[in-house]
Amino acid sequence: MxxxxxxxxxxxxxxxxxxxxxxxxxxxxxxxxxxxxxxxxxxxxxxxxxxxxxxxxxxxxxxxxxxxxxxxxxxxxxxxxxxxxxxxxxxxxxxxxxxxxxxxxxxxxxxxxxxxxxxxxxxxxxxxxxxxxxxxxxxxxxREWEVNLGARSAVERTAHLFCEMATRLEWFGRATRSGSALRFELPLTQIQLGEATGLSSVHINRSMRTLRNSGMIEQSRHWFTISDLPKLAAFADFNPDYLLAERPRD
Amino acid sequence: MARYEFQAVRLRTGSTDSDGRLVFIDGELAAVLVLLADDVHGSSRGLWSVEVDFRFVLANSPLFTSLYDAAAWLQERNSEYVLK
CATH class of the missing domain: 2.60.120.10 (Jelly Rolls)
Structure with missing residues (x-):
């Protein structure tokens, strides 16, 4: 950290x-x-x-x-x-x-x-x-957000955004890890999540519901828990290498 | 005056939003509407949403209280959109 x-x-x-x-x-x-x-x-x-x-x-x-x-x-x-x-x-x-x-x-x-x-x-x-x-x-x-908009489905791009924010927040000391789970605050409304992923409110609502129902993301207002980051990352085609500039040195 | 026709279809959206309508404007399939039913939509439940609009693939659309309003809006947008 x-x-x-x-x-x-x-x-x-x-x-x-x-x-x-x-x-x-x-x-x-x-x-x-x-x-x-x-x-x-x-x-x-x-x-x-x-x-x-x-x-x-x-x-x-x-x-x-x-x-x-x-x-x-x-x-x-x-x-x-x-x-x-x-x-x-x-x-x-x-x-x-x-x-x-x-x-x-x-x-x-x-x-x-x-x-x-x-x-x-x-x-x-x-x-x-x-x-x-x-x-x-x-x-x-x-570049990753461009790939989100052009080459990932609604659920994948939503999941990708969550993986990215969770990773950056953890590196900054703003996420709590227990095992492969990460808990963090992401204070965006559903509409703002849609504005960041190019999805209508109808489609971001459905995508978030899919992620919650699958057990990959738990949500309590603006607090989110990714239950298994490697699993969600695999689903979302998320590879954190592009973020390495922000990773604290050991 | 454009002629609107609606054909009921079931949509597989992965949610309980499954009651859909094919919207024909002057005999041409123009859009697919869906009745928002899933509880994730909160106060927008009961409104019609444009699931697919064959001409404006990525534009955001408002929600409608009636099929006729939705079709009139689609028609108006189509007729206003002229590339100069």
Whole structure:
């Protein structure tokens, strides 16, 4: 399990430390930068498509989605991020947002002005490597989500999403394992699960029911238990190799 | 005025949503509707859902209280959708 960092920037440092070896003075510099944060409720847009941010957000606690809204008003969630993530770091290099970042839960967000982030990256090049690695990880996850949309059935893609989130949460120390079972919180509504898997509410309802009836997933509101992760992974065609950048080193 | 016809069919959806209708618009099979019956659908039970729409394969559809409303919506969407 990843070592835990304390203080307001704890989750951010915990995640960065998995992506790269952080020197101690970088940790203290980052603590100072995100010393002030904002508490946002659920369904709050942190940045919107078309925005030109002058700062990067750091998700200190809570969940957000990247999403796009089609012309007919239908929303597609293109990725999910939890504590420690910096989902709009790309705004450093790509000035205009091409998607929205929206909170899914109550969220604690820190903001680091671009000029601070740039000078930090100049002082600590290891930070550039960490964000590069994070970008590659995001691309790898996006490729799997593409396969979900194009090449997996409704039940398989739902199961794949659960395997992915369970694995990432466990590596981050946010899932409890007993034997081959994993218990974790995934605070998404059924509609949001559908938006992340490209399924209508009717089909996500049926898929979740199939997974519950088969005994592969137990659900109590937003708490889920995967009873046998290797078995669900085999069913969902889930191989965690694409997530390895996020796996804590032993 | 388009002509709507409905033919009852049983659907194998892996749930208790099995009461279906083939929807013909002017004699052409346009869609398959399903009556939501399974308790997983909560307050949407009793509404008609578009299971398959042969022209708009992946678009999301609303739910309908009557077969006629569903067919009228399908027809309207078909006639509005013109590639320019």
């Amino acid at each position: 990843a070592p835990h960092f304390n203080g307001p920037a704890g989750t951010f440092l915990q995640r960065l430390n998995v992506l790269a070896d952080l020197p101690a003075d970088l940790s203290s510099a980052i603590h100072d930068l995100v010393a002030t944060s904002r508490s946002l409720g659920a369904n709050h847009d942190i940045v919107l498509q078309g925005d030109q941010p002058s700062q990067c957000c750091v998700i200190l606690e809570g969940w957000v989605s990247r999403n796009k809204v089609g012309a007919a008003g239908k929303r597609q969630i293109t990725s999910l991020h939890f504590s420690g993530a910096t989902p709009d770091i790309q705004s450093l290099l790509h000035p205009v947002m091409d998607h929205n970042i929206t909170t899914l839960t109550n969220t604690e967000v820190g903001f680091i002005p671009h000029f601070h982030m740039r000078s930090l990256m100049e002082r600590f090049p290891v930070l550039k490597e960490a964000f590069w690695k994070d970008t590659l990880l995001e691309l790898a996850i996006a």
